[in-house]
Amino acid sequence: MLRNALRKDLLLNARHLWGILPWFVWVAYAMSEPDAGRITAVGAGFIGSLMATTIAAREDKLRTSATLASLPVRRRTLVQARYVVAIVVGAATYLIVAAMAALLPWSVQRAAELVELKTVLLTLTLAGMAIALIMPLVIRFGLLGVVVFLAAFQVVGVVLFVAADFFGARSGSRLFFGTVERGIAALHAGLGQPGPIVETAVVVGISVWLSFRLSVFLAERRDL
């Protein structure tokens, strides 16, 4: 049944997933920029996963949720398929960027860098956490869930910048993005050692598992 649910998600939402294409135009350009390969590949995997999490929102908008719930398949299986598709699409996007790094004539990236274990693990970590955070919202609230999440994110961002300015930082945005960048760099460096790998895998694994349980709980209780 999971196979049918995956097939359905990919067959009927392929057009939606083509929305990632413009990202590849930027990737093609970035391949000519020195040192842009890793961040581009990680970003692509992250964006691919995010795009796939919004399949539920699209189906909500098309009012197909009731049609899906009338099929002989448990809602749990449909939710499971959503998580698998998000991971598969993220992985596929990442691999396409790695292939572009190797094959595009103007690429100055070393493809081997992009398939390094710690870079792959960093992508999995970021994409996994994004999926874990967004999926329950999308499954429970559909398109509205995504919009509310993004709006809340904007509000939190503005509050952080204002607070940083208020407490005397020269530039709130610089402070914020600097912190995020240093955090990601530290995580990337750490993922080269066995201890942090295990710790990160446990945190991401538990987060995705809890998110999945919550999504199933919400999906099974949702009136359509």
Added chain:
Amino acid sequence: MTPEFALELRGVRKTYPGFALKDVSFTLPRGYIGGLIGPNGSGKTTIIKLIMNLIRREAGDIRVFGLDNRTAEVEVKSRIGFVYDVPGFWDDQSLDSQRRALGAFYPRWSDETFHRLAREFALPLDKKYKALSHGAKTKFALAMALSHGADLLIMDEPTAGLDPVFRRELLQRLSALLQDEGKSVLFSTHITSDLERVADVITFIRGGEIVFSLTRDELLDGWAVVKGDERVIRELDPRLVKGVRHRAFGVEALVSDGGAARRAVGSRAVVDKVTLDEVMVLMAGENRHAA
């Protein structure tokens, strides 16, 4: 042992703000066509959604071929063909893509049946769903529902928005399904003439409560409309009177026993056979019998 009923609802409850479905109970025997009628907002769609487990019931029991519709959800749904009042499919996908993606879920799916129905309904399989008319969308939903060997068809207002020719064709097809294959059908509708044409069992719902669930013959042969002046109508046994309407020339009363009403009023009032339309109007009307 084969269960006697295709569908059984016992004491089913569901509450929304401003509306409640109260202890709904009725059955649909195997091989019968059941019609669910009632005014707008009476709870027809809610009942159908509860049967399909699209919404969660608060109390009661729903069984499809003897199986609980929640614990045996997958098996129950593989035996049901479902047509929603506003069919929801993927707008930007062709009918054929949707057939491939959704048909795979059904163990008894038949591409042959689907293509035969698509030809009969003149469905353009290569066209996107959004390019279809409302009627064609319903036909597509119907072709999907009829292509997986369902034993029970459940349809919410399937004839709404269809032209009279296809409506008649659809009803004939439903009757043929029963004669040829022993399937059962439950459908809700506002169009009482559709029910008179095909329904074996008629269930009337009003304000979230089942008012009656009777065979068509019990209803159309047993019930009657008494037309006379108010004094005569007041002499009727109040237990028989199901609805009253005041007209310029007198009063009309819907009674559940035409024979008893005839004996009670004699020649002082006219006792006519009832039509489903009159049942709908008299039972849904505001002038309930006060006695």
